[in-house]
Every structure is written in C-alpha cells, then in structure tokens.
Amino acid sequence: MEVRLQKVIAASGLASRRKAEEWIAQGRVTINGKIVRELGTRIDPERDHVKVDGRHLKAVEPYAYLLLNKPKGIVSTLNDPEGRPTIEHLLHGVTLRMFPVGRLDFDTEGLMLLTNHGELAQALLHPRYHVAKVYLAKVKGVLTDDEIDQLAQGVNLEDGMTAPSTVKKVRKAKENSWLEVTIYEGRKHQVKRMFEAVGHPVLKLKRIRFGPLALGDLLPGEFRYLTDREANTLRGIFQYKQEQEAAGIPPRPIRPQKPVRQAPAGQSARSGERSVRSGGQPTRFPGKPAHPSREPARRPRRPTDSARRPPRRIRRTA
Numbered sequence: 001m002e003v004r005l006q007k008v009i010a011a012s013g014l015a016s017r018r019k020a021e022e023w024i025a026q027g028r029v030t031i032n033g034k035i036v037r038e039l040g041t042r043i044d045p046e047r048d049h050v051k052v053d054g055r056h057l058k059a060v061e062p063y064a065y066l067l068l069n070k071p072k073g074i075v076s077t078l079n080d081p082e083g084r085p086t087i088e089h090l091l092h093g094v095t096l097r098m099f100p101v102g103r104l105d106f107d108t109e110g111l112m113l114l115t116n117h118g119e120l121a122q123a124l125l126h127p128r129y130h131v132a133k134v135y136l137a138k139v140k141g142v143l144t145d146d147e148i149d150q151l152a153q154g155v156n157l158e159d160g161m162t163a164p165s166t167v168k169k170v171r172k173a174k175e176n177s178w179l180e181v182t183i184y185e186g187r188k189h190q191v192k193r194m195f196e197a198v199g200h201p202v203l204k205l206k207r208i209r210f211g212p213l214a215l216g217d218l219l220p221g222e223f224r225y226l227t228d229r230e231a232n233t234l235r236g237i238f239q240y241k242q243e244q245e246a247a248g249i250p251p252r253p254i255r256p257q258k259p260v261r262q263a264p265a266g267q268s269a270r271s272g273e274r275s276v277r278s279g280g281q282p283t284r285f286p287g288k289p290a291h292p293s294r295e296p297a298r299r300p301r302r303p304t305d306s307a308r309r310p311p312r313r314i315r316r317t318a
Ligand code: URA
Pocket: 103, 104, 105, 106, 108, 188, 189, 190, 191, 192, 193, 205
C-alpha cells in the first residue's frame, strides 16, 4: 500500500508532517538512494528505503483507521476460542494488523472502529475520555417518561450506578419500541443491562455512532477507511484530552441531559466522505443481500463528545 512520503516520516515520530515536507523540499530525504523533492511522492513503506540526512527511517507502519459495520452473529474480536466467525473474516484485503477499539456483543450490530494506533485506541476506551456511543435499541414494551428519566439519570446495575445518558424515543411499534441511547461508558452489556433494569429487555441493538464517527450507509459486513477529516478529528480529540490530562485538568462530569419526548426530527441521509484508500467505495461482499434498514447518516462535522470543547472561560468582574 502506497502512502505519502511526508506521512511516513511523520508516522515514524521523527517530525511533524509539515517539518517532513520542509526536509523533502530541502533535499534531505532519499528514497532507495535517490533524493526526492516532490511533496506528492508516494512510497510503499514495506518495500522502499527512506533515509533522512542519510539515516534510515525506522521501519514503521503508518497509522490506519477503519470503520466496520459488524453484522449480528459475528464475534467482535479477531479470533474466537469457540471457533465462531470473527470480524477478521470480514477484513478482506486489509494487510495492516488492525485491532478493534472496544467490543460489541455477538448479537449486536453496528459501528466498530479498528486501528493500529494503539495509544489512541486505549485513550478512546478509557472512561475518563467520555467518548459518546450512540445505539438504536428495540426494546420490549413502551417506556414511560419516568423510566426514560431513570435511564437518563443513571440506573443501579450490579457493578454500580451508570453515568447519565441520553435517551430519545424514536418510534413505537405495536408492542415494542425503538429508542436512541447515548452512553459515555463502555461496560459489558451496558445498554442491555440498563433497559433490563427498567423492565424492558433489549430485542435488537445497533451502534450508530462512536465519538465523532457515524455508521452512515455502510451495510452490515462492509467496512471503509476513515476519511482524512475523520481521522484528524479523532486524533484531535486524543491530543486535546492528552493535553488536558497532562495539565492536570480533570474531565468534565457527564451531566444528565433533558430527555427528548418525541422522535428526533428527520435525520439527514448524507453519507460520510469516502476514503481514497477504499477506492471511494465501501467494501461490499458479493452475494450479500441488501439490508432493508439503512441507517440515516449524519456527516460527522465535529465531535459530539462535549469534552472536546475547551472549558468555557468565566470572565471575572472586578
Ligand atoms: N451494550 C450492550 O448491551 N451490548 C453491546 O454490544 C454494546 C453495548
């Protein structure tokens, strides 16, 4: 897989991308012994030898980020001791070793992020980062407003109270209903246990957002690489939170949101931009039946995670 030269230099940790561009323009970088000054030059990090000022760049893989729509009936890890099909079986043509960021239950479908950027993955999973995860849940029965309030404020599970969440009614079927729930933690079976706690077991569960990423119109079993914009947003969140942590600024508490009593008004159906690396198209699998319930996608313009915003300044008056 070919990657831009400055990206490879930056990924090695030697310099920022801008600095790497300066070095290239100054003729300090060689590929296979030849000086290159062209910024658009692409190389294959596995095949080409890059030197800066005559020194070999250590062999590094570029960071890659991939968004998968995990179907039901697939294990969300790369291998399964019980021999069930795993997400690895879906990653056709992916040569880099990518790891899932978190898990989904066997019978849950939806958005999974995979990456080889270990530090970023760990940070996104860490409870202090409060990354928003949005699920569509079909539950048994119809929740009362009180039950929705309970979920929004936190329910007592065997491993403690849940942090505040946002719960919106989406639609009501004859006996069951669909809700959209946003949580900021990642406990095992959390959404199912939350609804169970208020007496409405989950019948179907689908994750439609993870932080700033939206599932969009990817069909179950399909994946695509993140667009540069999406990847930069993720890295931005990671960097911002690392800086906050380094500065000793505690994460802002998760506050209960006002419950929304009616279905969210018409969600736009625009899909995210396609990555050049995925050939502009999601990877589809031959013979895969069309899925009837394509999720309306919202273009991830900026992180939904409120903690991304710098804390509001309070102006003191004398
Ligand atoms: N909550 C659950 O209960 N299951 C999932 O797969 C994800 C969140």
